[in-house]
Amino acid sequence: xxxxxxxxxxxxxxxxxxxxxxxxxxxxxxxxxxxxxxxxxxxxxxxxxxxxxxxxxxxxxxxxxxxxxxxxxxxxxxxxxxxxxxxxxx
Amino acid sequence: xxxxxxxxxxxxxxxxxxxxxxxxxxxxxxxxxxxxxxxxxxxxxxxxxxxxxxxxxxxxxxxxxxxxxxxxxxxxxxxxxxxxxxxxxxxxxxxxxxxxxxxxxxxxxxxxxxxxxxxxxxxxxxxxxxxxxxxxxxxxxxxxxxxxxxxxxxxxxxxxxxxxxxxxxxxxxxxxxxxxxxxxxxxxxxxxxxxxxxxxxxxxxxxxxxxxxxxxxxxxxxxxxxxxxxxxxxxxxxxxxxxxxxxxxxxxxxxxxxxxxxxxxxxxxxxxxxxxxxxxxxxxxxxxxxxxxxxx
Ligand SMILES: Cc1ncc(C[n+]2csc(CCOP(=O)(O)OP(=O)(O)O)c2C)c(N)n1
Ligand code: SF4
Ligand code: SF4
Ligand code: SF4
Ligand SMILES: [Mg+2]
Numbered sequence: 001x002x003x004x005x006x007x008x009x010x011x012x013x014x015x016x017x018x019x020x021x022x023x024x025x026x027x028x029x030x031x032x033x034x035x036x037x038x039x040x041x042x043x044x045x046x047x048x049x050x051x052x053x054x055x056x057x058x059x060x061x062x063x064x065x066x067x068x069x070x071x072x073x074x075x076x077x078x079x080x081x082x083x084x085x086x087x088x089x090x
Numbered sequence: 091x092x093x094x095x096x097x098x099x100x101x102x103x104x105x106x107x108x109x110x111x112x113x114x115x116x117x118x119x120x121x122x123x124x125x126x127x128x129x130x131x132x133x134x135x136x137x138x139x140x141x142x143x144x145x146x147x148x149x150x151x152x153x154x155x156x157x158x159x160x161x162x163x164x165x166x167x168x169x170x171x172x173x174x175x176x177x178x179x180x181x182x183x184x185x186x187x188x189x190x191x192x193x194x195x196x197x198x199x200x201x202x203x204x205x206x207x208x209x210x211x212x213x214x215x216x217x218x219x220x221x222x223x224x225x226x227x228x229x230x231x232x233x234x235x236x237x238x239x240x241x242x243x244x245x246x247x248x249x250x251x252x253x254x255x256x257x258x259x260x261x262x263x264x265x266x267x268x269x270x271x272x273x274x275x276x277x278x279x280x281x282x283x284x285x286x287x288x289x290x291x292x293x294x295x296x297x298x299x300x301x302x303x304x305x306x307x308x309x310x311x312x313x314x315x316x317x318x319x320x321x322x323x324x325x326x327x328x329x330x331x332x333x334x335x336x337x338x339x340x341x342x343x344x345x346x347x348x349x350x351x352x353x354x355x356x357x358x359x360x361x362x363x364x365x366x367x368x369x370x371x372x373x374x375x376x377x378x379x380x381x382x383x384x385x386x
Contacts (some may be wrong), residue, residue, distance in 0.1 A: 014142065018105030026110065042094050046276055049115035049355045051104045058092040069309030070111035073295035084310075088259035
């Protein structure tokens with residue numbers, strides 16, 4: 001017996017972009033980039049697990065609404081120009 | 091435009107609910123950069139069933155069909171049959187499951203899909219334990235590792251059994267393509283995903299997926315630990331294309347203790363245990379080189 005999709009029991013569907021989740025609120029450490037020393041190597045962008053970095057003319061722009069503060073960008077940066085500072089500190 | 095070494099277009103949104111530094115997020119990000127937006131995923135119970143976000147949010151720009159824990163292989167066969175029935179030809183069907191959902195409970199469904207030669211890509215992101223439910227050991231947990239069900243203590247009850255060799259199991263099915271990938275080598279990863287996409291039949295991708303809480307390490311080390319896994323030859327990068335094995339990255343031959351020592355799950359190992367892991371890694375690496383030179 002064939003059923004049309006309208007006869008199948010309803011199932012929950014997720015249809016909104018996850019940009020509604022402010023995962024930046026989880027952060028304990030914040031990445032701070034010294035743009036003047038950036039070599040535009042794109043490594044930080046490449047390795048950010050959360051897609052929180054976009055490149056603007058080769059330089060990273062970090063979206064703190066979503067950055068979870070994992071520190072991978074700082075660890076991988078070829079110029080060592082990203083530091084992680086405790087959230088709440090100046 | 092900046093020159094990037096992997097496609098700049100993203101198929102994931104920020105706001106995923108994976109842990110900070112989750113390797114499985116990178117696995118998905120690179121996979122979709124290789125496959126593009128005409129992709130549909132079948133995902134079983136695992137961390138990635140939770141990571142897309144709280145309802146009604148989804149961090150992927152492609153659709154996901156959730157299945158039961160053991161059913162990924164059946165899910166991809168069903169999706170492919172549905173697209174065939176509708177005459178849709180340009181969609182890449184992907185099964186995306188954890189190591190537990192692949193080498194343990196999902197193995198028979200995967201074996202069935204391989205035997206039926208389902209036209210789909212199956213990706214196992216391997217964080218080497220049942221992470222979503224609290225770090226229980228799986229068949230893919232390596233020998234000697236701490237997990238919550240191999241907790242050590244006075245009885246020294248760490249994982250006593252070696253890791254299941256899923257690449258060998260899949261090769262035994264005579265599938266057209268199988269490859270290992272690493273989040274430390276996105277260029278190699280994306281290339282293999284693109285190659286898998288260009289082929290027909292059941293293609294298998296094994297991705298090592300570092301998990302900071304499960305591996306007891308700092309989240310910033312996810313890429314570094316994946317790099318060390320390749321450099322120590324513990325997780326070699328290779329592909330088996332139509333039966334021919336090719337190593338895609340030789341690695342530096344770094345001592346395996348460099349990989350082990352940054353992870354708390356191995357911190358109890360003594361020198362002789364580390365030596366025995368090194369010996370196993372060396373033997374397996376020599377075998378792999380031999381297979382490559384023999385073209386098998
Ligand atoms: C039949 C069944 N048994 C147990 C579970 C509970 N469960 C959900 S996810 C999970 C672990 C998944 O481990 P793995 O496949 O390695 O993915 P990970 O969570 O590590 O990403 C378990 C045991 C379930 N959902 N269904
Ligand atoms: S700290 Fe982690 S999440 Fe934040 S921008 Fe760097 S890599 Fe991305
Ligand atoms: S990794 Fe460092 S040097 Fe490279 S682009 Fe990012 S900030 Fe610049
Ligand atoms: S437990 Fe591990 S695999 Fe699961 S979301 Fe967290 S880091 Fe990722
Ligand atoms: Mg797992």
